[in-house]
Amino acid sequence: MMQNTTIALGVDIGGGHIACSAIDTTSGRPIPNTTSTSKVDSKGSSQQILKCWADCINTTLEKIDKSQLKGIGFAIPGPFNYQKGVAIYELTDKYESLYNIAIEPAIMPLLNLDETKIRFLNDASAFAVGAAWCGKAWGTKKSISLTLGTGFGSAFIDNDLPVIKRSDVPDQGCLWYLTFKDGIADDYFSTRWFIREYKKLTGETVKGVKEIAEIARNHSQANNIFLEFADNLASFLMPWLKKFEPEVLVMGGNIMKAADLFLPALKGLINCDVQVDIEISELMEEAAMIGSARLLDDDYWHKIKPHLPII
Structure with a gap:
């Protein structure tokens, strides 16, 4: 990897799984051998879910130079306040224990990282952003x-x-x-x-x-x-x-x-x-991780933020 490469982690949250990959922010491409996946019990407690997510992210963090990390982007299903990073999972049958929890301050202490930016995008929107960026x-x-x-x-x-x-x-x-x-x-x-x-x-x-x-x-x-x-x-x-x-x-x-x-x-x-x-899509599951990682481009973030739905 080039020394001046900058990296963003793209995280794809599904109904019963999490996937995480390090994305080269210049090319938009996943960095080989950095993808981690795990099953998630979406009916578990908030602590169980957040720990499962953090463990998967930490596995990818072990495979990169953290000094090059710009932050973490989550592709995550609604209902969710994407501007504020707050889960609104009520009567959804999945992730209900996260209702009204601000994800960034809740997960940050579980990550093997100093402070970093964490940003959120609807999972289908992230797939589309990934397809437009390099798909x-x-x-x-x-x-x-x-x-x-x-x-x-x-x-x-x-x-x-x-x-x-x-x-x-x-x-x-x-x-x-x-x-x-x-x-x-x-x-x-x-x-x-x-x-x-x-x-x-x-x-x-x-x-x-x-x-x-x-x-x-x-x-x-x-x-x-x-x-x-x-x-x-x-x-x-x-x-x-x-x-x-x-x-x-x-x-x-x-x-x-x-x-x-x-x-x-x-x-x-x-x-x-x-x-x-x-x-x-030739990117398939990678597209959402690529799209969420693009949120760590500050110029792009300031453009997309007003367009983020809050549900």
């Missing part, structure tokens, strides 16, 4: 990023910044809560939709999309679930693609591991009506 949305002015997994994450990016309040985006710049068919978008564009539809079709319960995809590659009935998913997603996205006019739609998350079963259909349906590049 599939690099070099574009406007992009939409989606994460498809246990939940439905999304972010609208214009000039490298998330858009959360404008006439061409939904309120808070996310799509998951919008009405769709008999529920909301999150009901239809997440793992549980696939599990529900497969059970309706076969009467069998499976753990996730991976199992359904393996079956679908040999059975047309199961394959039809993926084609229905493509049809639903295209019809839901179309109004926002027309309003926002992105140059690229970047897609990530675990459901994209079955992209061969629905992406060709999705592209065909969307590109009949709207011209937009549709790309699978």
